[in-house]
Amino acid sequence: MKLSKRKREALTGYLLILPWIAGFLLFMAYPLIDSFFMSFNKVTITPYGIETRYLGWSNYKDAFLTDPEFSEKLFLFLKSNVLTIPIVIVFSLFVALLINQPVRGRSLFRAIFFLPVVITSGEVVQELFAQGAATIPLVEKYGFVTMIQDNLPPSWADPIIGIINQFILILWYSGVQILIFLAGLQKVNAQVYEAAAIDGASPWVSFWKITLPEVKPFILVNLIYTVIDLFTNGFSDVIQLIQDNMFQTDTGLGYASALAWIYFAVIFAVLLVAAFFFRSKEHRISAAGR
Amino acid sequence: MSKIEIARRRRTADVRAAALAALVKTRSVLLGRKGSDGLMMKIVIYALLISIGFIYVYPLLFMVSQSFKNLDDLLDPTVAWIPRTLYWANYGEAWQVLHYMRTLGSTLLVAVAPAVCQTVSCAIVGYGFAKFRFPGKTFLFGLMLLTFIVPKQVVMIPTFLLFKDYGMLETPLPFIVPGLFAQGLRGALFILIYCQFFRTIPDALEEAAQMDGAGSLRTFFRIILPISLPAIVVVFLFSMVWHWNETYLAPLYLGNAMTTLPLELKTFNDAFKAMYTGSSKVTDVNEAIRMAATLLIVLPLLVLYLFAQKWFTQVVDKTGLTGE
Numbered sequence: 001m002k003l004s005k006r007k008r009e010a011l012t013g014y015l016l017i018l019p020w021i022a023g024f025l026l027f028m029a030y031p032l033i034d035s036f037f038m039s040f041n042k043v044t045i046t047p048y049g050i051e052t053r054y055l056g057w058s059n060y061k062d063a064f065l066t067d068p069e070f071s072e073k074l075f076l077f078l079k080s081n082v083l084t085i086p087i088v089i090v091f092s093l094f095v096a097l098l099i100n101q102p103v104r105g106r107s108l109f110r111a112i113f114f115l116p117v118v119i120t121s122g123e124v125v126q127e128l129f130a131q132g133a134a135t136i137p138l139v140e141k142y143g144f145v146t147m148i149q150d151n152l153p154p155s156w157a158d159p160i161i162g163i164i165n166q167f168i169l170i171l172w173y174s175g176v177q178i179l180i181f182l183a184g185l186q187k188v189n190a191q192v193y194e195a196a197a198i199d200g201a202s203p204w205v206s207f208w209k210i211t212l213p214e215v216k217p218f219i220l221v222n223l224i225y226t227v228i229d230l231f232t233n234g235f236s237d238v239i240q241l242i243q244d245n246m247f248q249t250d251t252g253l254g255y256a257s258a259l260a261w262i263y264f265a266v267i268f269a270v271l272l273v274a275a276f277f278f279r280s281k282e283h284r285i286s287a288a289g290r
Numbered sequence: 291m292s293k294i295e296i297a298r299r300r301r302t303a304d305v306r307a308a309a310l311a312a313l314v315k316t317r318s319v320l321l322g323r324k325g326s327d328g329l330m331m332k333i334v335i336y337a338l339l340i341s342i343g344f345i346y347v348y349p350l351l352f353m354v355s356q357s358f359k360n361l362d363d364l365l366d367p368t369v370a371w372i373p374r375t376l377y378w379a380n381y382g383e384a385w386q387v388l389h390y391m392r393t394l395g396s397t398l399l400v401a402v403a404p405a406v407c408q409t410v411s412c413a414i415v416g417y418g419f420a421k422f423r424f425p426g427k428t429f430l431f432g433l434m435l436l437t438f439i440v441p442k443q444v445v446m447i448p449t450f451l452l453f454k455d456y457g458m459l460e461t462p463l464p465f466i467v468p469g470l471f472a473q474g475l476r477g478a479l480f481i482l483i484y485c486q487f488f489r490t491i492p493d494a495l496e497e498a499a500q501m502d503g504a505g506s507l508r509t510f511f512r513i514i515l516p517i518s519l520p521a522i523v524v525v526f527l528f529s530m531v532w533h534w535n536e537t538y539l540a541p542l543y544l545g546n547a548m549t550t551l552p553l554e555l556k557t558f559n560d561a562f563k564a565m566y567t568g569s570s571k572v573t574d575v576n577e578a579i580r581m582a583a584t585l586l587i588v589l590p591l592l593v594l595y596l597f598a599q600k601w602f603t604q605v606v607d608k609t610g611l612t613g614e
Contacts, residue, residue, distance in 0.1 A: 009424070010424035013424035013427070019414065020434065020471065020472040021430070026468075027468045028437050109343060115350065115595075117528070128352075128353070221482060246447070
C-alpha cells in the first residue's frame with residue numbers, strides 16, 4: 001500500500017514535468033550538443049551549407065593564449081560584477097522591506113519601484129543611456145568620483161566609478177528582485193512579528209531572526225537571477241565579443257561557440273561560489289544567534 | 291576627597307540623570323516604543339522612499355520632458371525641464387515612422403501569446419518539481435537550472451537552424467511553441483518562481499483536499515492555483531514584458547515578415563530619413579523625436595502595468611493575510 005502510494009506520487013510528478021522534458025528534448029538538447037560540437041571545430045558557412053573541420057581543443061587554447069581581448073575582458077567583467085551583485089541583492093531587499101512598511105501612498109511607491117520591470121530591457125535602456133538619462137548629475141557635482149580616484153588604487157577605483165556612473169542602471173536591475181523579495185515578505189505572518197515585539201525583540205533583532213530566515217529561499221533565487229541577468233544581458237563586453245566573433249569569417253562560429261562555452265563555465269563557477277558563500281553565511285548567522 | 295569634589299561629582303550625576311530622562315522621553319517620541327512607529331523612523335523611511343523613488347522616475351521624467359521640446363528648446367541650455375511650448379509634432383512624426391498601430395498589433399501577438407503559454411505550462415511543471423518526489427528529480431532540476439544559465443548566444447545559431455527545419459521562421463511560433471513546453475524566454479526562471487512559491491504552501495492543505503477525495507490534478511487546479519494568483523500575475527507580467535522587449539532573437543526568428551516596436555526603435559533613424567527625404571518639409575531626426583518614439587514604445591507596457599500593479603498589490607496583500 002505504502003509502496004503503491006509512493007509510486008503514484010512519482011508517476012504524477014513525472015506527468016506534471018513531462019511538458020518540460022519534452023520541450024527540453026525538442027528545443028534545447030540538440031542545440032546544446034550541436035554548439036558543443038561546433039566549439040571543437042572550424043565552422044565555415046558556405047553556400048552549400050555548413051562545413052566543419054575538427055580542431056580538437058585549439059579553439060579553447062586560442063581563447064586564452066592568442067586572443068588579446070578575451071581573457072582581459074572576461075577578467076574586467078568579473079571584477080565589476082563582484083561589486084554589482086551584492087549591491088543589487090542588498091539594495092533590492094532593502095527596498096522590498098521599505099515598501100512592505102505600512103506607509104502612506106504605499107501603492108504609489110510600489111508602482112514606482114517596479115517600473116524597471118517594465119522598462120529595463122534592451123533598446124529602451126540603451127536609448128536612455130545614450131541620451132544621458134541614466135546617470136545622476138548630483139553625483140558628479142559633489143566630487144565623489146575624484147575622491148575615490150584619489151584614495152584608491154586605479155584597479156579598484158575604476159570599477160567603483162563604473163558603478164557610480166551606472167548607478168541608475170544598477171538600481172534599475174533590481175526591479176525583478178524587489179518583486180520577488182516582496183512576494184516573499186508577504187508570506188511572513190504578521191503575528192510572528194507581534195509576538196516577537198511583545199517578547200521585547202527590537203526591529204533589528206526581528207529582522208535577523210524572523211525576516212531573513214523567511215526570505216532565505218528568495219535570496220537564493222535572486223542571487224541566481226542577478227548573476228544570470230548581469231552576465232547574459234547585452235551590456236556584457238564578453239557577450240559583445242562572442243557576437244563579434246560569430247560573424248567573423250576567419251574565426252567563425254566554432255571559435256565563438258568555444259568562447260560562449262568558456263563564458264558559460266565561468267557563470268556556472270560564479271553561481272557555485274555565490275551559493276557557497278550564501279550557505280556559509282546562513283550558518284554563521286544561526287551560530288551567532290545561539 | 292574634598293567636599294567640593296564630592297558636591298561637583300553629585301551635581302554632574304544629577305545633570306546626567308536628568309539628561310538621560312529627557313533622552314528617554316524624546317527617544318520614545320522620535321524612535322517609538324516598539325519598532326518603526328517613531329517620528330524619526332517615519333522621517334527616515336519617507337526620505338528614503340522619496341529619494342530612491344526619484345532616482346527611479348528620473349529617466350521617465352527626462353524622457354517626457356525631452357519629448358515635448360521643439361528644436362529651439364532642445365538647443366537652448368536655459369530650458370532644462372519644462373519646454374516653453376508643448377511640441378506635439380514629435381509624437382506625430384514618431385507615430386508615423388513607427389507605423390504605430392500596425393507594429394503594435396504584431397508586438398502584442400509576439401508578446402501575449404507566448405506569455406499565456408508560459409504562465410500555464412511553467413505552473414504545471416513548477417508544481418511537479420515543488421511537491422512531488424520521484425527518482426531523478428535532482429538531476430532534472432539541475433538540468434533545468436542549467437538551461438537557465440546557458441547564455442542564449444551559445445545556442446542561438448543551432449536553435450535558429452532547428453526552427454528553420456521545423457519551418458517556424460517568419461512567424462511568432464518560435465516563441466509560442468517552446469512556451470507551451472515550459473521552455474522559451476527565461477522559462478526556467480518562471481518554473482523556479484512557481485517552485486519557490488508552491489513550496490511555501492503547507493502540505494497540510496493538499497493533504498486535507500486529498501482526504502476529501504480530490505485527486506492530485508483537481509487539488510492543483512481547485513486549491514493551489516487560486517491561492518497562487520500573485521505568482522501567476524508576476525509570471526505573466528514578466529513573460530509578456532520580456533517578450534515585448536526582446537530584440538535579440540526576434541529579428542532572427544521573425545525575419546522580414548513581422549516587426550515589433552522595440553525593433554523599430556533600432557532602425558528608427560534610417561526609417562525616419564527614408565520617410566522624410568525628398569519631401570518639401572526639411573526635418574532631421576533629433577533627440578526629442580527619438581524620446582517621443584521611446585515613450586510611445588513603452589506606453590502600452592506602462593498602461594498595462596498601471597492596472598496590473600494595482601491588482602497585483604491587492605492580490606499580494608490578500609494572500610499575505612490568508613497564507614498560513
